[in-house]
Amino acid sequence: MLQGTSQKFRGGCLMLVRDTEGAVGFLGTAFLVHGSGYLLTAAHLVSKPEGLLVVATASGDEYQPMTFDRVSAIPVSVVQQDIAHDVALLKMEQDISIGVPDDFLGSGANVRSGASLMSLGYSFGHEQLHTALSVSSFASAKIRSPNDTQLILFDTMVQDGDTGGPLIHVTDGHIVGIVSGRFEPAEVVRGSADWERRPARDTNISYAVDIDYGVALMRAEGLFENA
Amino acid sequence: MHDTETDTAEEGQTGLFKLDVHPWVFFSSAAIIVLFVGLTIFFESTVDNLFNVVQGAVSTYAGWFFVGTMNLILIYVISLLFGRFGDIRLGGEGAKPEFSTLGWFAMLFSAGMGIGLLFYGVAEPMFHYVASPLAEPGTPAAARVAMDFTFLHWGLHPWSIYALVGLALGFFAFNKGLPLSIRSVFYPLLGERIYGPIGNVIDIMATVATMFGVATSLGLGVQQVNAGLSHLLDFIPQNASVQLALIAGITMIATWSVVRGLDSGIKFLSQLNVVVAAALMLFVLLLGPTLFILNAFIENLGVYVQNFPSLSTWNETYNDTDWQNGWTVFYWGWWIAWSPFVGMFIARVSYGRTIREFIKGVLLVPTLVTFLWVTVFGDTALHIEMFGDGGLAKAVQENIPVSLFVMLESLPLSEISSVVAIIVIITFFVTSSDSGSLVIDIITAGGNTEPPVIQRVFWALLEGAVAAALLLGGGLVALQTAAISTGLPFAIILIGMCWSLHLGLVHYKTGQGFELGVQGYEGPEFKTHATRKMPTFGRRQFWLTESLQRRTGAAMRPRPTPSPAFQIEGASIRSESSKSTEPPTGGKT
Numbered sequence: 001m002l003q004g005t006s007q008k009f010r011g012g013c014l015m016l017v018r019d020t021e022g023a024v025g026f027l028g029t030a031f032l033v034h035g036s037g038y039l040l041t042a043a044h045l046v047s048k049p050e051g052l053l054v055v056a057t058a059s060g061d062e063y064q065p066m067t068f069d070r071v072s073a074i075p076v077s078v079v080q081q082d083i084a085h086d087v088a089l090l091k092m093e094q095d096i097s098i099g100v101p102d103d104f105l106g107s108g109a110n111v112r113s114g115a116s117l118m119s120l121g122y123s124f125g126h127e128q129l130h131t132a133l134s135v136s137s138f139a140s141a142k143i144r145s146p147n148d149t150q151l152i153l154f155d156t157m158v159q160d161g162d163t164g165g166p167l168i169h170v171t172d173g174h175i176v177g178i179v180s181g182r183f184e185p186a187e188v189v190r191g192s193a194d195w196e197r198r199p200a201r202d203t204n205i206s207y208a209v210d211i212d213y214g215v216a217l218m219r220a221e222g223l224f225e226n227a
Numbered sequence: 228m229h230d231t232e233t234d235t236a237e238e239g240q241t242g243l244f245k246l247d248v249h250p251w252v253f254f255s256s257a258a259i260i261v262l263f264v265g266l267t268i269f270f271e272s273t274v275d276n277l278f279n280v281v282q283g284a285v286s287t288y289a290g291w292f293f294v295g296t297m298n299l300i301l302i303y304v305i306s307l308l309f310g311r312f313g314d315i316r317l318g319g320e321g322a323k324p325e326f327s328t329l330g331w332f333a334m335l336f337s338a339g340m341g342i343g344l345l346f347y348g349v350a351e352p353m354f355h356y357v358a359s360p361l362a363e364p365g366t367p368a369a370a371r372v373a374m375d376f377t378f379l380h381w382g383l384h385p386w387s388i389y390a391l392v393g394l395a396l397g398f399f400a401f402n403k404g405l406p407l408s409i410r411s412v413f414y415p416l417l418g419e420r421i422y423g424p425i426g427n428v429i430d431i432m433a434t435v436a437t438m439f440g441v442a443t444s445l446g447l448g449v450q451q452v453n454a455g456l457s458h459l460l461d462f463i464p465q466n467a468s469v470q471l472a473l474i475a476g477i478t479m480i481a482t483w484s485v486v487r488g489l490d491s492g493i494k495f496l497s498q499l500n501v502v503v504a505a506a507l508m509l510f511v512l513l514l515g516p517t518l519f520i521l522n523a524f525i526e527n528l529g530v531y532v533q534n535f536p537s538l539s540t541w542n543e544t545y546n547d548t549d550w551q552n553g554w555t556v557f558y559w560g561w562w563i564a565w566s567p568f569v570g571m572f573i574a575r576v577s578y579g580r581t582i583r584e585f586i587k588g589v590l591l592v593p594t595l596v597t598f599l600w601v602t603v604f605g606d607t608a609l610h611i612e613m614f615g616d617g618g619l620a621k622a623v624q625e626n627i628p629v630s631l632f633v634m635l636e637s638l639p640l641s642e643i644s645s646v647v648a649i650i651v652i653i654t655f656f657v658t659s660s661d662s663g664s665l666v667i668d669i670i671t672a673g674g675n676t677e678p679p680v681i682q683r684v685f686w687a688l689l690e691g692a693v694a695a696a697l698l699l700g701g702g703l704v705a706l707q708t709a710a711i712s713t714g715l716p717f718a719i720i721l722i723g724m725c726w727s728l729h730l731g732l733v734h735y736k737t738g739q740g741f742e743l744g745v746q747g748y749e750g751p752e753f754k755t756h757a758t759r760k761m762p763t764f765g766r767r768q769f770w771l772t773e774s775l776q777r778r779t780g781a782a783m784r785p786r787p788t789p790s791p792a793f794q795i796e797g798a799s800i801r802s803e804s805s806k807s808t809e810p811p812t813g814g815k816t
Contacts, residue, residue: 004737012741017753024753032741053753056745072750086768094750099742102415102734103403110321126758145769172320173736184770207769 005118005170006134008101010059013120013132016041016090016164017073019051024073029121029132029165029179030054030090033214034223035100037092039076040214041164042180046088049078054092057122057130067128080217085149086180086209089217106174108142108150108210115139117154119179119208121165135162136170140205150210152177158206167208177208246682249673251427256434256671257689263439263709264693268700275705282708285560285715286552291542293559296718298539301387303725304590307394312732313583317394318401324579328588330494331576336593337497337658338572339389342448344381344600345504345652349631351377352605353623356612360543360550370609371530374523377605378531379538380555381597383590385562390589391721392570395728397577397585402735406674407574409433409567415730416723429720433567434670436713438686440565441663442693443707445656449473449698451628452652458629459645471695477653478691481660485668485683489576493661500654507647508603514638515607516614523606524599531598560714563721571666575676608634664690 012032017024030041039054046052053073058064074092081088111117116138123133137156145151152167158179167177183205218224248254267274307313316322324331355373362369395412405411410426417425449470457465484492512520543551577585608630612619616637623630635644664687671686672678697703 008737008740010740011743014743017755019753022754023756025756025758027758032743056743059740068755070752071755072745072748072752074745074748074750084768094748096748097742097744101739101741102731106319107321110319112321115320128755128757130755146771147768149769151769169320171314171736172316174319180769 001170002116002118002134002136005168005173006120008104008173009118009120009166009168009175010132010134012100012104013059013122013165014039014054014056015071015122015125015130016045016076017053017055017071018048019053019073024053024055024071026122026125026161027052028125028161028163030076031120031164031166031175032098032100033089033105033218035098036223037094037096037098038079038218038221038223039090039092040166040178040211040217041088041090042178042209043081043083043086043088044180045164046078046081046090047083052076052078052090054090055130057132059132064131066131068130071130080221082213082217084147085213087178087213087217089214089221104174105211105215106169106172106176107212107215108152108176109212110169110172110174111139111142111152111176113139113141116170117152117176118168118170119154119156119158119162119165119206120168121158121162121179123159123161125161129161132165133162137206150212151180151207152210153183153205153207155205157204158182162206167211175211177211178214179206179208181207183207247672247675247679248682249427249430249671252430252434252673253671255427255431256438256667259431259435260438260689260693263435263706264696264702267702267706268696271701271705274702275708278705278708278712282560282712283552285712286556287549289715289718290552290556293556293563293714293718294540294542296563296722297384297388297559300391300721300725301384301539303729304387304390304394304586307582307732308586308590312735313586314581315398315402315732315735316579316581317397317585318578322401322579324577326494326576330498331580331588332592332596333501334494334497334576334662335573335589336596337500337655338662339386339569339593340381340597342444342652342655342659344597345648345655346451346627346631347377347381348601348604349608349619349634350623350627351380352601353608353612353620353630356609357620357624358550360546360548367613370613371526373609374527374602374605375530375534375538376554377601378527378598380558381601382531382594384539384559386590386594386597388562388566388721389569389573390586391724391728392566393573393577393589394582394585395724395731396571396574398582398728398731398735400574400674401578403731407571407676408670408674409571411674412724413727415734416727430670432713432716433571434667436564436710436717437568437663437667437670438690438693439706439710440568441659442690443697443703443710445474445477445660445690446694446698446703447707448652448656449477449694450703452649452656454626455628455632455649455652458632459649467699470698474691474695474698477656477660478687478694480657481664481690482684482687484657484661485664485687486680488677489665493658493665496654496661497658500651500658503647503654504600504651507644507651508600510640510644510647511607511635511638512603514640514644515603516610519610520603520606523609524602527602527606528598557711560711563714563717564710566717566721568663568666571669572662575665575669604631604634607638611637660690661687 014030016027016030018027028045030039033040054076055071055073074094076090076092079089079091119135120132135156137154140153140155143151162179165179166175167179169176183203352373355376356369357364359369359372362372399405399411400407408430410421410429414421453465453470457463484496608619622633632645635641667686668678668683
């Protein structure tokens with residue numbers, strides 16, 4: 001089951017990088033959502049929209065080189081973004097033939113606590129590991145943040161490079177969220193004498209925003225109009 | 228996501244008079260229905276002959292095909308029950324069933340079998356008992372074979388057809404977000420072409436077959452109710468005006484029920500219907516030959532299981548008879564012709580069930596209930612015929628609907644049970660009629676599961692009108708024959724449906740991947756280098772309220788006297804870096 005899920009989605013994951021004068025700096029992960037070259041990722045990765053590129057890596061079952069000195073990249077631009085909910089829709093600027101499965105977009109509504117999940121991302125992209133990793137977890141909770149964003153907490157410690165990758169519901173086989181970061185409980189008590197702000201703890205709980213926000217961007221872009 | 232999609236579709240199509248129709252399907256179906264009814268009424272005998280010839284040819288030359296198809300579909304449905312797709316939930320992993328399990332069963336059962344069971348529960352075993360193809364008529368062996376054939380015709384095979392169509396429709400509509408319409412089932416095979424002419428033809432065929440199936444059985448059914456009523460009550464004549472009044476009454480209740488919608492109208496009537504029917508069955512079970520029935524139920528099940536492979540593939544190849552054309556093949560054609568209607572209705576009420584639950588609920592439970600029903604009524608009749616006063620076989624051959632009342636008369640308290648039987652018959656009619664119109668409404672509204680009220684009224688009334696016109700003008704039997712003949716093209720469609728559903732299920736969770744054609748891509752090449760992680764990892768905006776975010780300085784100030792451990796972990800550096808993070812915009816200006 002996990003193997004099938006990984007095989008289905010790995011090919012859709014790409015490295016998100018930025019062109020910095022001939023070299024590329026790693027930003028995070030983006031994943032394909034549409035046959036015309038659209039990808040979703042986390043908005044905070046693309047807060048500066050210049051020089052964005054995506055890099056496809058081999059997704060087969062062979063042993064892959066762990067790192068590449070040179071990569072061939074495809075330019076992308078930000079076509080829609082929702083900063084409040086931390087999702088952005090990118091589009092490839094080149095015309096590339098892309099096949100996507102018949103259906104793979106689920107909804108955070110389908111996640112119940114305890115559900116098996118899988119996240120995919122270039123976990124150690126910052127450290128030059130150019131391979132997407134499949135990581136399993138289960139759903140810890142579904143919460144609404146103070147700015148009313150629907151978040152899925154899951155019990156794995158995502159790495160910095162996982163941000164922007166897909167969170168997949170394993171038994172449903174559909175993407176239910178966009179990995180946003182590690183959960184960081186802010187210990188802030190206001191209006192009390194002993195208020196304090198402790199630095200962030202590295203928890204082993206991560207969070208993803210509901211894919212519905214991404215689907216909303218796709219709808220705003222008119223990607224569902226002929227359906 | 229799927230809900231909002233239908234919403235937008237609805238808004239797009241809502242225009243004048245709050246109609247929501249698929250123009251091609253709606254108007255073509257209505258025109259074809261009116262045309263056919265007109266032709267049938269004006270050229271009754273010619274049309275009747277033509278349809279009979281067609282139906283005869285279909286039975287003779289395609290009987291083997293029906294038998295094979297039914298078994299193929301049953302095997303496929305059972306493989307789904309045990310297979311790896313069993314835990315896919317209709318509507319997605321988080322979907323919750325719309326109806327309670329009992330309410331669901333009640334609706335399945337009322338739409339699926341309905342009225343036929345009431346009449347044929349008594350009549351069919353009697354027919355097979357006196358004219359058995361596989362045993363000496365009138366012997367205990369004939370009785371056993373008679374019950375076996377009745378189980379075959381009303382058992383797993385018809386329900387597997389309904390389960391297939393219902394499952395395919397529910398899966399493609401609720402999980403893939405396609406319109407709830409027969410055409411959607413072929414998405415894996417036809418792709419976007421389902422929205423074109425091929426899809427329209429499929430939907431028009433389903434609409435017309437459903438209308439003729441439901442309307443003709445309404446027309447024929449009221450004749451039977453009328454026969455029963457005048458048998459019971461001498462002052463009621465057996466004529467067209469009584470039957471028209473019955474059609475009008477049934478259509479009125481059905482319209483009310485369709486307008487009230489699935490949740491109140493149809494569900495309420497189905498549950499009422501099942502409760503009253505259960506009461507009638509219990510009545511016969513307790514006041515009839517109880518021990519004989521209970522013995523028979525177990526034995527019939529055993530005989531059914533024992534003979535299942537041979538009987539369900541039996542083609543009378545080595546007997547030079549055509550008994551099967553009139554019975555088994557007729558039934559198979561009938562169930563297949565009804566499958567778009569019943570399947571669609573089953574799909575509509577099964578949102579939120581897993582595939583395994585669905586098949587248990589649609590294949591196994593109704594089959595067992597049907598077997599119990601057939602045993603109670605059929606074996607009571609057989610008991611009367613074999614060990615009692617007899618005379619039932621004769622009554623059955625004279626008039627099928629009356630045979631039910633003849634049987635009830637041989638039991639105590641027949642005045643009460645006959646009235647209950649009439650109530651059951653009428654409620655079964657209403658539930659078939661209202662679910663039939665609802666299905667036609669949904670298809671002709673392009674898959675909108677909550678079509679506008681004016682369209683619901685239109686189709687419910689048209690159904691009554693077609694039944695009445697055929698009743699007065701003649702041609703009920705002719706058109707029913709025509710409806711059953713559509714079983715042949717539908718059987719081919721059903722096989723395609725198995726394949727299409729299989730592809731859809733395989734592609735649902737895994738099986739298909741993303742493909743990126745970068746082999747030929749000559750893009751710019753870049754050097755890579757190690758990078759610093761994003762400073763905004765673990766976005767504060769989600770954890771701090773907006774008021775706190777604005778006062779970042781104050782809220783983020785580290786504790787004046789940090790503990791030593793705090794320092795060692797290098798935490799203050801981290802908190803410095805988070806301080807330098809630009810304040811989250813929150814997207815709200």
